[in-house]
Amino acid sequence: xxxxxxxxxxxxxxxxxxxxxxxxxxxxxxxxxxxxxxxxxxxxxxxxxxxxxxxxxxxxxxxxxxxxxxxxxxxxxxxxxxxxxxxxxxxxxxxxxxxxxxxxxxxxxxxxxxxxxxxxxxxxxxxxxxxxxxxxxxxxxxxxxxxxxxxxxxxxxxxxxxxxxxxxxxxxxxxxxxxxxxxxxxxxxxxxxxxxxxxxxxxxxxxxxxxxxxxxxxxxxxxxxxxxxxxxxxxxxxxxxxxxxxxxxxxxxxxxxxxxxxxxxxxxxxxxxxxxxxxxxxxxxxxxxxxxxxxxxxxxxxxxxxxxxxxxxxxxxxxxxxxxxxxxxxxxxxxxxxxxxxxxxxxxxxxxxxxxxxxxxxxxxxxxxxxxxxxxxxxxxxxxxxxxxxxxxxxxxxxxxxxxxxxxxxxxxxxxxxxxxxxxxxxxxxxxxxxxxxxxxxxxxxxxxxxxxxxxxxxxxxxxxxxxxxxxxxxxxxxxxxxxxxxxxxxx
Amino acid sequence: xxxxxxxxxxxxxxxxxxxxxxxxxxxxxxxxxxxxxxxxxxxxxxxxxxxxxxxxxxxxxxxxxxxxxxxxxxxxxxxxxxxxxxxxxxxxxxxxxxxxxxxxxxxxxxxxxxxxxxxxxxxxxxxxxxxxxxxxxxxxxxxxxxxxxxxxxxxxxxxxxxxxxxxxxxxxxxxxxxxxxxxxxxxxxxxxxxxxxxxxxxxxxxxxxxxxxxxxxxxxxxxxxxxxxxxxxxxxxxxxxxxxxxxxxxxxxxxxxxxxxxxxx
Amino acid sequence: xxxxxxxxxxxxxxxxxxxxxxxxxxxxxxxxxxxxxxxxxxxxxxxxxxxxxxxxxxxxxxxxxxxxxxxxxxxxxxxxxxxxxxxxxxxxxxxxxxxxx
Numbered sequence: 001x002x003x004x005x006x007x008x009x010x011x012x013x014x015x016x017x018x019x020x021x022x023x024x025x026x027x028x029x030x031x032x033x034x035x036x037x038x039x040x041x042x043x044x045x046x047x048x049x050x051x052x053x054x055x056x057x058x059x060x061x062x063x064x065x066x067x068x069x070x071x072x073x074x075x076x077x078x079x080x081x082x083x084x085x086x087x088x089x090x091x092x093x094x095x096x097x098x099x100x101x102x103x104x105x106x107x108x109x110x111x112x113x114x115x116x117x118x119x120x121x122x123x124x125x126x127x128x129x130x131x132x133x134x135x136x137x138x139x140x141x142x143x144x145x146x147x148x149x150x151x152x153x154x155x156x157x158x159x160x161x162x163x164x165x166x167x168x169x170x171x172x173x174x175x176x177x178x179x180x181x182x183x184x185x186x187x188x189x190x191x192x193x194x195x196x197x198x199x200x201x202x203x204x205x206x207x208x209x210x211x212x213x214x215x216x217x218x219x220x221x222x223x224x225x226x227x228x229x230x231x232x233x234x235x236x237x238x239x240x241x242x243x244x245x246x247x248x249x250x251x252x253x254x255x256x257x258x259x260x261x262x263x264x265x266x267x268x269x270x271x272x273x274x275x276x277x278x279x280x281x282x283x284x285x286x287x288x289x290x291x292x293x294x295x296x297x298x299x300x301x302x303x304x305x306x307x308x309x310x311x312x313x314x315x316x317x318x319x320x321x322x323x324x325x326x327x328x329x330x331x332x333x334x335x336x337x338x339x340x341x342x343x344x345x346x347x348x349x350x351x352x353x354x355x356x357x358x359x360x361x362x363x364x365x366x367x368x369x370x371x372x373x374x375x376x377x378x379x380x381x382x383x384x385x386x387x388x389x390x391x392x393x394x395x396x397x398x399x400x401x402x403x404x405x406x407x408x409x410x411x412x413x414x415x416x417x418x419x420x421x422x423x424x425x426x427x428x429x430x431x432x433x434x435x436x437x438x439x440x441x442x443x444x445x446x447x448x449x450x451x452x453x454x455x456x457x458x459x460x461x462x463x464x465x466x467x468x469x470x471x472x473x474x475x476x477x478x479x480x481x482x483x484x485x486x487x488x489x490x491x492x
Numbered sequence: 493x494x495x496x497x498x499x500x501x502x503x504x505x506x507x508x509x510x511x512x513x514x515x516x517x518x519x520x521x522x523x524x525x526x527x528x529x530x531x532x533x534x535x536x537x538x539x540x541x542x543x544x545x546x547x548x549x550x551x552x553x554x555x556x557x558x559x560x561x562x563x564x565x566x567x568x569x570x571x572x573x574x575x576x577x578x579x580x581x582x583x584x585x586x587x588x589x590x591x592x593x594x595x596x597x598x599x600x601x602x603x604x605x606x607x608x609x610x611x612x613x614x615x616x617x618x619x620x621x622x623x624x625x626x627x628x629x630x631x632x633x634x635x636x637x638x639x640x641x642x643x644x645x646x647x648x649x650x651x652x653x654x655x656x657x658x659x660x661x662x663x664x665x666x667x668x669x670x671x672x673x674x675x676x677x678x679x680x681x682x683x684x685x686x687x688x689x690x691x692x693x694x695x696x697x698x699x700x701x702x703x704x705x706x707x708x709x710x711x712x713x714x715x716x717x718x719x720x721x722x723x724x725x726x727x728x729x730x731x732x733x734x735x736x737x738x739x740x741x742x743x744x745x746x747x748x749x750x751x752x753x754x755x756x757x
Numbered sequence: 758x759x760x761x762x763x764x765x766x767x768x769x770x771x772x773x774x775x776x777x778x779x780x781x782x783x784x785x786x787x788x789x790x791x792x793x794x795x796x797x798x799x800x801x802x803x804x805x806x807x808x809x810x811x812x813x814x815x816x817x818x819x820x821x822x823x824x825x826x827x828x829x830x831x832x833x834x835x836x837x838x839x840x841x842x843x844x845x846x847x848x849x850x851x852x853x854x855x856x857x858x
Binding site for chain 2 (some may be wrong): 828831856
């Protein structure tokens with residue numbers, strides 16, 4: 001069947017969470033269209049964030065699947081295992097390996113990301129025992145080796161490196177963690193937060209080396225035996241794990257006959273359209289707009305990739321009316337050892353008018369960025385993970401957080417309960433018969449502007465007809481207001 | 493070959509029961525344990541007439557009962573905190589906890605053999621009995637209250653699962669403003685507003701407004717009941733744990749008393 | 758002392774969530790299975806893909822239905838979640854669906 005298949009209305013390159021979600025959503029909205037997913041990946045989509053649990057042997061392979069096995073067949077989604085060599089955008093066809101053309105009506109690029117790895121010039125990186133952890137086969141390899149390893153080195157300072165260190169400690173392996181900077185997650189955390197993470201890992205048993213870079217990897221008869229650092233120190237080990245982050249897999253987009261605009265990823269608008277007609281991009285490979293800063297960057301997170309897949313699916317099925325409003329602010333939540341990390345929005349934004357509050361009590365660390373009464377960013381490191389999606393929503397909807405400021409600082413906020421209170425005023429305060437409604441108590445509707453294009457809705461000029469005006473002094477808030485304010489500050 | 497779509501289960505009866513394989517295993521294991529203990533007790537009882545608490549038989553029963561009690565008290569908590577777990581392990585541990593608890597009560601009753609002179613022992617036994625009863629009540633609450641929570645939550649949701657209160661609030665306010673009813677949009681990430689066939693609230697008679705206000709009151713009441721049931725589940729567990737600690741304390745007191753008597757002799 | 762108190766403190770109880778929020782949480786689930794490992798009501802192994810698929814709109818299989826009925830709503834599944842999701846609210850939605858059907 002696949003041998004004769006050479007065209008489809010909807011073609012998706014990449015079989016990760018963004019790709020499969022787009023395929024399922026497109027099938028739901030366009031039951032009649034032919035949908036094909038082309039990928040060189042040999043297995044169905046898996047929960048890649050759960051690979052660390054797999055490495056700890058807390059999960060088996062079958063438990064990694066995102067969807068029940070056989071869902072592609074059930075939904076009539078054809079999967080072709082092949083590599084895409086180039087895109088002929090004018091004639092709307094792909095060239096697969098073996099010079100096989102494949103015509104598309106609409107194309108989604110969901111090629112994901114590739115690991116940064118080690119510098120090309122670093123000697124010894126090809127010894128057996130040096131693993132760059134990214135895909136399932138890397139973790140399968142790791143899991144086979146772990147029972148035989150006594151000492152290991154982890155290179156990298158991000159969340160992935162932290163999780164890898166914890167995995168090795170779980171197995172009782174003596175673990176050296178090499179950090180280039182003074183503290184881990186230097187892009188997401190400030191010095192205080194980073195120091196807390198470092199201390200937590202140190203207490204868990206990791207041997208942390210700060211300000212260290214690997215200059216050489218030494219081996220014996222093809223197998224790694226240790227690393228040499230810039231301080232001319234040799235750290236013996238049987239395993240070197242490289243967790244230096246990832247970058248968007250844009251190689252295919254560079255082989256497109258019509259140039260695709262790129263900026264740290266394939267540039268897309270709010271509906272995931274690239275600059276080339278009928279080509280979309282979603283997932284780790286797409287550079288999307290941050291509604292708070294208007295900057296474009298890939299959002300390499302599981303949830304963001306899934307949501308982008310849903311939007312892309314609606315666009316592929318010609319249903320832009322069913323796309324959700326923007327993904328919202330960036331959001332990342334995970335466990336780092338015994339600490340729970342949550343970063344929502346931009347907690348490190350520093351501009352006049354933005355108030356920064358921190359709290360380091362109860363063995364954790366919280367950092368809030370406030371603009372007037374609204375939360376711009378939230379960073380929490382603690383023993384309990386707050387309701388992270390509710391906090392994300394707090395930022396996006398621009399509610400006043402003064403009533404729960406202390407709870408946010410202490411890290412024991414029940415954001416969902418706060419929403420219930422915001423949206424359910426006491427019955428006594430409800431509009432009575434023959435009295436004027438208290439519009440200010442109306443729940444925040446989905447018409448809150450997150451983009452400049454949506455701003456006219458706030459002013460009452462809805463394209464569908466007159467809509468209730470949001471009165472001055474209400475809890476409505478526009479990110480556009482913040483952006484304009486910040487822009488004005490930047491201008492000389 | 494076309495696969496048949498999986499059958500959808502229906503219903504939520506109060507007295508649901510399913511003899512799954514793990515439950516069968518737990519029951520058989522507990523039964524084997526209890527039978528062995530009973531057989532040994534009967535055997536010992538047939539060999540000697542002295543079953544007083546401070547006889548060899550009594551001491552044996554006390555040790556066995558205390559070991560069962562300690563296993564019931566601590567094994568589940570330890571397994572809950574262990575890093576190496578598999579799905580279903582805690583459920584099996586919970587069954588063991590129940591089985592060891594009943595076994596401990598049985599063995600310690602036999603140890604007492606109707607002798608309630610020692611105050612510490614009597615208090616420890618009563619405390620253990622209260623602990624077991626609180627566990628039984630807790631299991632009943634665990635069966636009944638979640639269903640009640642689901643029923644309360646259901647009254648506040650539309651058949652599609654959205655919040656009825658929000659719709660009612662929006663309908664009440666927009667109708668009073670004299671505008672056409674517009675369905676309230678939910679959170680910004682919702683795919684769409686209400687289905688097109690949602691009935692419009694055009695009835696403006698005062699009686700219907702009062703009915704809507706009463707309905708909102710019902711929602712608030714349902715939320716409160718839901719939270720109340722949730723907290724009963726949680727705090728009953730805390731109460732059960734507290735009783736467990738009390739029982740342990742009283743048992744230690746009784747053991748110290750018994751040791752004191754032994755040393756005196 | 759704080760650790761001791763934390764050991765005994767019951768997990769906070771929250772209100773139910775609407776299906777939109779449940780769907781959002783399902784989409785955010787990373788499939789680590791920590792919630793299932795922490796659950797004292799789960800007797801037979803269920804994979805997270807089957808559970809997530811059944812929760813919002815999919816058909817409820819026999820094993821998922823039994824799990825949903827058995828769930829005590831104790832909240833033990835919430836603290837282990839690395840992403841801060843509420844599996845108890847998702848299970849409650851399954852219970853509501855079973856009641857509705």
